[in-house]
Structure formats: C-alpha cells, structure tokens
Amino acid sequence: MEQIIQQMVNGVSLGSIYALIALGYTMVYGIIKLINFAHGDIYMVGAYIGFFLTTYLSIGFFPALILSMIICSLLGVIIEKVAYKPMRNSTRIAALITAISVSLFLQYGMMYFVGPETRTYPNILPNSQIKLFGTEAVIDIKNIYILVVTIVLMVLLQYVIYRTKTGKAMRAVALDRDASELMGIDMNKTISYTFAIGSALAGAAGVLVGTYYNTINPLMGAVPGLKAFIAAVIGGIGYIPGAVFGGFFLGITETTVSAFGGSLYKDAVAFAILIVVLLVRPNGIFGSNTKEKV
Amino acid sequence: MNGLSDLYRLLIIKKKKGECILMKKTKMLSLMMVMIVMASFLIGCGADSGSGNDSDTIKVGLNYELSGNVATYGTDLSDGVEMALEEINANGGLLGKQIEVIKMDNTSDSAEAANISTRLITREKVVTILGPATSGNTKGAIPISTQNKVPLVSASATADDVTVDSNGNVREYIFKTCFSDSYQGITMANFAYNDLGNTKAAILTENTSDYSIGITNNFREEFTNLGGTVVAEEAYQSKETDFKAVLTNIRAANPDVILVPGYYEEVGLIIKQARELGLNVPVLGGDGYDSPKIVELAGAEALNNVYYSNHYSPMDTAEDVVAFREAFQGKFNKEAGAFHALGYDLGYFFADAVERAGEATPEKIKDAMAETIDFTGITGTLSIDELHNPVKSVTILELVDGEPTFLKKLEP
Numbered sequence: 001m002e003q004i005i006q007q008m009v010n011g012v013s014l015g016s017i018y019a020l021i022a023l024g025y026t027m028v029y030g031i032i033k034l035i036n037f038a039h040g041d042i043y044m045v046g047a048y049i050g051f052f053l054t055t056y057l058s059i060g061f062f063p064a065l066i067l068s069m070i071i072c073s074l075l076g077v078i079i080e081k082v083a084y085k086p087m088r089n090s091t092r093i094a095a096l097i098t099a100i101s102v103s104l105f106l107q108y109g110m111m112y113f114v115g116p117e118t119r120t121y122p123n124i125l126p127n128s129q130i131k132l133f134g135t136e137a138v139i140d141i142k143n144i145y146i147l148v149v150t151i152v153l154m155v156l157l158q159y160v161i162y163r164t165k166t167g168k169a170m171r172a173v174a175l176d177r178d179a180s181e182l183m184g185i186d187m188n189k190t191i192s193y194t195f196a197i198g199s200a201l202a203g204a205a206g207v208l209v210g211t212y213y214n215t216i217n218p219l220m221g222a223v224p225g226l227k228a229f230i231a232a233v234i235g236g237i238g239y240i241p242g243a244v245f246g247g248f249f250l251g252i253t254e255t256t257v258s259a260f261g262g263s264l265y266k267d268a269v270a271f272a273i274l275i276v277v278l279l280v281r282p283n284g285i286f287g288s289n290t291k292e293k294v
Numbered sequence: 295m296n297g298l299s300d301l302y303r304l305l306i307i308k309k310k311k312g313e314c315i316l317m318k319k320t321k322m323l324s325l326m327m328v329m330i331v332m333a334s335f336l337i338g339c340g341a342d343s344g345s346g347n348d349s350d351t352i353k354v355g356l357n358y359e360l361s362g363n364v365a366t367y368g369t370d371l372s373d374g375v376e377m378a379l380e381e382i383n384a385n386g387g388l389l390g391k392q393i394e395v396i397k398m399d400n401t402s403d404s405a406e407a408a409n410i411s412t413r414l415i416t417r418e419k420v421v422t423i424l425g426p427a428t429s430g431n432t433k434g435a436i437p438i439s440t441q442n443k444v445p446l447v448s449a450s451a452t453a454d455d456v457t458v459d460s461n462g463n464v465r466e467y468i469f470k471t472c473f474s475d476s477y478q479g480i481t482m483a484n485f486a487y488n489d490l491g492n493t494k495a496a497i498l499t500e501n502t503s504d505y506s507i508g509i510t511n512n513f514r515e516e517f518t519n520l521g522g523t524v525v526a527e528e529a530y531q532s533k534e535t536d537f538k539a540v541l542t543n544i545r546a547a548n549p550d551v552i553l554v555p556g557y558y559e560e561v562g563l564i565i566k567q568a569r570e571l572g573l574n575v576p577v578l579g580g581d582g583y584d585s586p587k588i589v590e591l592a593g594a595e596a597l598n599n600v601y602y603s604n605h606y607s608p609m610d611t612a613e614d615v616v617a618f619r620e621a622f623q624g625k626f627n628k629e630a631g632a633f634h635a636l637g638y639d640l641g642y643f644f645a646d647a648v649e650r651a652g653e654a655t656p657e658k659i660k661d662a663m664a665e666t667i668d669f670t671g672i673t674g675t676l677s678i679d680e681l682h683n684p685v686k687s688v689t690i691l692e693l694v695d696g697e698p699t700f701l702k703k704l705e706p
Binding site: 011118123213259 | 363501528530533536538540542543545559562563566570571572587590591593
C-alpha cells in the first residue's frame with residue numbers, strides 16, 4: 001500500500017512539472033496555431049536565470065521565481081517579434097522550422113555563454129520530508145512547493161483568460177483572427193501578451209525544476225519540452241485544463257511503468273500513448289473541433 | 295529537436311551516397327594509383343625505422359586529449375608523465391641516453407588518436423606511445439600500434455576489452471596500467487560482503503554505459519558467489535534526473551547495500567533522492583564518483599555512508615605518495631589528482647621497462663613490459679598479467695559529509 005502511495009506521490013510531482021511546461025505550449029498553440037518548439041528552451045533559460053539570481057545575488061526562492069518569470073516573458077516577447085512575427089503569414093511548416101531553429105539557437109547560444117557543464121542550485125528551499133499517514137511513504141517539501149505553484153499559476157491563468165479584457169482578446173483571436181482584427185482588437189499586442197504569459201510559466205517551471213532536482217544544463221529543455229508537448233496533445237492542444245490533466249496523466253503513467261520494472265521503457269510508453277491518442281482522438285481527450293480554444 | 299537535425303544530416307548523407315555510386319570508373323582507377331604510390335611511400339618509411347635506434351635520445355610519443363571534451367583527463371595525465379620523465383632525465387636518463395618527449399594532441403577524437411599514432415610511429419619513430427586517456431580513444435589508436443609493432447600503454451583506459459580483442463586473444467603490443475572495470479566490481483563485492491557485512495544488495499545500473507554494466511556484472515557474480523543475494527536490479531539512462539520511481543522499488547526490496555556504478559552527474563542525484571526517500575543504507579560505486587561535483591549535486595549531508603573504489607587517494611599516508619604530492623605541489627602549485635598520479639606512474643613504468651629491456655627498441659620494450667612484476671608506483675604495486683592488465687591494489691574511499699576520506703588500500 002505504501003508502495004502505491006509513494007509511487008503516486010512520485011508521479012504527481014513529476015506530472016506537475018510537465019503540466020506547468022505544457023500550459024505555455026498549449027496557450028501559444030491555441031492563439032496562433034504555432035507549435036513553439038523553443039518553449040522547452042525558454043524553460044532552460046528560466047532555470048539559468050534562477051541559478052544566477054540565487055547563486056550570485058543570493059536572493060530568496062520567491063523573488064528569484066518572480067524575476068525569472070519577468071525576464072522569461074520579455075525573452076518570449078522578443079523571440080516572437082524577431083523570429084515568429086515575420087513568419088505569421090507564411091506556411092505553418094515554415095513557422096515550425098523557425099521554431100526549431102530558435103530552439104537550437106537558445107540551446108547552443110546558452111552553451112556558448114555558460115559552457116556545457118552541469119550547474120547546481122544552492123539550497124534555497126527547506127530540505128525536509130513529511131511522512132504520509134504514518135507510513136514509510138514520504139513527500140518532499142519541494143514537491144509541495146511545485147504542486148502549489150502549479151495549481152496557483154493555473155488558476156491565475158484561467159482568471160486572466162476568462163475574466164480580463166486581455167483574456168477576452170486572446171479568446172477572440174483564437175476564434176477568428178481576421179474578424180477580431182476588424183473588431184478593433186490589436187492583434188500584435190494580444191499575441192505579445194500570449195507569449196509573455198506562456199514564457200513566464202516556462203520560466204517558473206525552470207526555477208522550480210532547478211531547485212527540485214538541483215541540476216541544470218543547456219540541453220535540459222529538450223526532453224521535458226517534448227514530454228510537455230505530449231501532455232498538451234493528450235489533453236487536447238489549445239485547451240488549458242487539458243494540458244494540466246495531460247501533464248499529471250503522463251507523470252503518473254511514467255512512474256507506474258517504472259514501478260512495474262520498465263524504467264527503461266517509460267519514454268517509449270509516453271510516445272506510444274501519444275500515437276494512440278492521435279489515432280483515436282486526434283484532438284486530444286478533452287479537445288474537440290467545435291470548442292473555443294485558447 | 296536534436297532528433298530532427300540528425301534526420302536532416304542523415305538525408306544529406308544519403309544524397310552523397312547516391313553521388314558516390316555515380317563515380318566514374320576512371321576516377322576509381324586514379325584513386326587506386328594514388329593509394330599505391332602512398333602505400334609504397336609508407337613502406338619506405340617503415341624500412342628505415344631501424345636506424346632510429348642509434349640516435350642519442352630515446353623518443354617516446356605522448357598521444358593525449360589536450361583539447362576537446364575530456365581535455366582535463368588528457369592534460370592531467372600528460373603533466374604527470376612529463377613530470378616523471380623530467381625527473382628521470384635529471385637523474386641521468388635511461389641507458390645513458392636522455393628521453394625525448396614528443397607530445398601531440400588528439401583533440402579527444404578517436405580518429406585523430408589513430409592519425410597521431412601513425413605520425414608518431416612513422417615520422418617521429420618513437421619506441422613507445424603513452425596514452426590516450428579514455429578507452430574509446432585508446433581503441434582508436436590500437437590498430438596503428440599493432441600493425442607497426444610499437445607498444446602502446448594507457449594509464450587510464452579501464453574498459454576490459456582494451457588489451458584483449460573480441461576473440462579473447464591478448465593484443466601483443468597493448469598494455470594498461472590501471473585496473474579494469476570488472477576488477478572494480480569484484481573488489482566492491484568483496485568489500486560489501488566482508489568489510490561491511492552486507493548480504494542483501496540492490497543494483498542500479500546505467501544501462502547505456504559499458505563501464506556501468508561491466509561493474510554490475512562482475513559485482514553480481516562475485517557477490518552471489520560469496521553467499522550474498524541481489525534483491526533488486528533496476529536501470530536508468532544517462533542524463534535522467536528523476537530516479538524516485540526506481541528508488542521506491544529498491545526501497546521495497548529492503549536491501550542493506552546499494553551498488554550504483556555510474557558517473558558523478560547521475561550518481562549525485564541518485565544518492566540525494568535515495569536519502570530523501572529514507573534509503574540510508576550504504577551506497578557503493580567506482581572511480582566515476584571521483585569529482586568535486588558530486589558534493590554540489592547531492593549535498594554534503596546526503597554523502598555519508600558512501601564508498602567507492604579509486605586509483606589513488608591524496609589522503610594516503612604512504613611515504614612515496616606524500617613525497618610525490620609535495621614534489622607535484624612544488625612544480626604545479628596545486629594538489630595532485632588521481633590522473634596526475636596515474637600519469638606519473640606511467641612515466642616510471644615505461645622507464646622501468648626500458649631499463650630491464652637493456653635496449654630501447656619497441657620489440658624489447660614490449661617484452662620487458664609483459665614481464666613486469668611488482669613495479670612500485672604511487673597508485674600501488676602492479677604486475678602485468680598474461681592479458682596485459684595490471685594486478686594492482688585498489689584504494690577504497692569513504693565519503694564523510696561529502697569529503698573523500700581514505701579508508702583502505704586493498705592489495706590484490
């Protein structure tokens with residue numbers, strides 16, 4: 001029994017990281033139908049910003065988290081203006097290739113500046129564990145931090161999209177770009193907001209992962225980026241609660257596979273699920289063609 | 295995304311292959327003629343290599359990783375080798391001759407290691423090649439040494455198949471002066487069973503690394519033979535960061551010791567996460583733990599009750615080790631690491647073989663090396679066995695609050 005609880009805890013904490021990255025993925029896709037492959041690398045940049053802030057300026061966890069989110073959102077907006085905006089009216093494959101180039105540019109640009117070696121975060125969160133229900137199953141305080149931050153950010157995101165004017169503009173652009181422009185919505189501004197929010201979420205994930213796993217490197221964004229992409233597709237890309245569901249689903253699936261002794265096949269299982277979902281429900285478990293997507 | 299760029303490269307290669315097929319026959323013919331001319335030139339070079347022995351110096355080639363991704367290993371080793379050879383020259387040299395060192399950079403690339411070996415042998419006419427540092431680059435240089443019958447000695451290529459070919463036959467001209475991966479596995483099994491008194495072991499292997507698999511297989515065999523049982527075996531891949539699921543499985547098996555034969559980058563995280571899950575049993579490993587990074591990754595408090603085998607410990611209080619450390623400190627103004635010590639021993643190992651050979655020719659040196667018995671160095675006393683591997687002592691270190699502490703030296 002405690003085995004099952006422990007593995008569920010492991011799965012949920014892994015899943016919350018995927019969910020956090022998937023949120024940004026799904027948002028950008030929902031608005032401008034672009035699979036932003038550079039998203040995982042913005043997460044990497046966020047981790048490095050957090051690293052420099054906590055190591056060299058020795059500031060605390062929450063200020064570092066917020067500063068990293070702000071810098072990442074600026075980076076996201078700049079990337080959109082420089083790389084994606086000129087491609088807005090070209091084919092989707094051209095935009096996709098641009099996204100891949102931006103991703104490689106960020107990875108190897110970062111490697112040029114900070115070197116390829118692994119860096120370690122200082123201890124900025126309390127390092128203690130809580131025993132669950134008096135059993136041997138333990139949960140780390142850092143797990144709780146990640147979980148809480150993920151849920152708070154998700155609720156905040158739902159609020160922004162459904163309760164604010166900017167959110168309304170985003171939903172309008174997602175529904176019909178030309179019509180919303182005719183209605184006087186500033187499309188450039190709306191897309192900039194989307195990238196800013198999406199990238200800020202990636203930056204937050206970077207700092208959380210840096211403090212949790214204690215190790216960062218310039219290529220760390222590639223695999224979680226792909227996993228988050230799978231999570232977004234499973235939940236229905238463009239649909240925000242779907243991304244969160246997909247993240248947790250993927251995390252728990254991977255842990256379950258490992259728990260049954262298949263630790264070397266967990267990536268294969270993740271991609272197999274992606275294939276099955278694409279075959280059976282191409283729009284994801286929650287996605288549908290008619291649904292309004294943001 | 296890397297996958298995509300690889301795919302693109304693959305497409306380009308395919309295209310090139312297509313062009314290759316179209317290559318005209320005349321082109322092939324001229325290519326063959328050029329090759330014949332080149333071959334005769336090389337044979338010409340080989341023929342007069344005998345005259346090199348009459349020179350007034352003994353030429354030794356250093357083929358090391360002085361740049362590229364494992365440059366620190368290569369630089370440390372060649373510093374150690376050069377320090378030893380300078381000492382020997384200062385004491386009158388070998389057989390009345392001075393040693394001439396020809397040092398070249400193989401850029402951490404196994405193809406380049408082969409090129410450099412060729413150049414050292416055919417142009418510089420060295421009597422022995424020392425290096426390269428890693429098993430992969432050493433394997434690149436092996437065919438050149440074998441074909442030209444010039445001995446090659448690596449001080450740090452720990453893979454089992456460096457000195458032995460795939461059919462189990464010993465490579466006549468290839469030697470190494472460090473213990474093999476299999477030897478570390480056997481040593482740690484004995485240490486766990488006899489010294490720590492453990493009988494239930496769990497193993498967590500990096501299944502993409504020959505090094506890790508080598509240690510695992512030998513540990514499992516030896517530990518079971520001694521009477522212990524392996525209660526859980528799990529695997530991971532390099533660059534992974536989350537090990538909690540496999541560690542939870544291991545915890546359920548209730549082992550009293552865990553073997554994690556990996557490199558410090560993953561091992562640091564594994565130990566940290568194991569301690570977080572409440573797995574406080576001893577952790578065992580090999581020389582891959584030898585990096586200050588492991589403390590940064592795992593945190594000092596997690597690194598207790600961790601034991602690993604290594605070539606050398608600066609905390610060793612043996613007289614010759616202390617003398618070496620002081621001499622090294624005086625020359626380079628820093629603490630000598632394991633690779634410096636291995637390089638230093640390699641220099642003296644070569645000198646010892648030349649002295650016993652009585653003549654500085656590749657053939658005689660090779661025979662003398664194969665007959666090495668009880669050569670005493672900083673990293674222990676070694677004898678070369680019939681497979682050209684050393685039989686030598688292993689140092690076992692214990693991590694106490696992240697600090698490597700000398701525990702014991704196990705004689706073979």
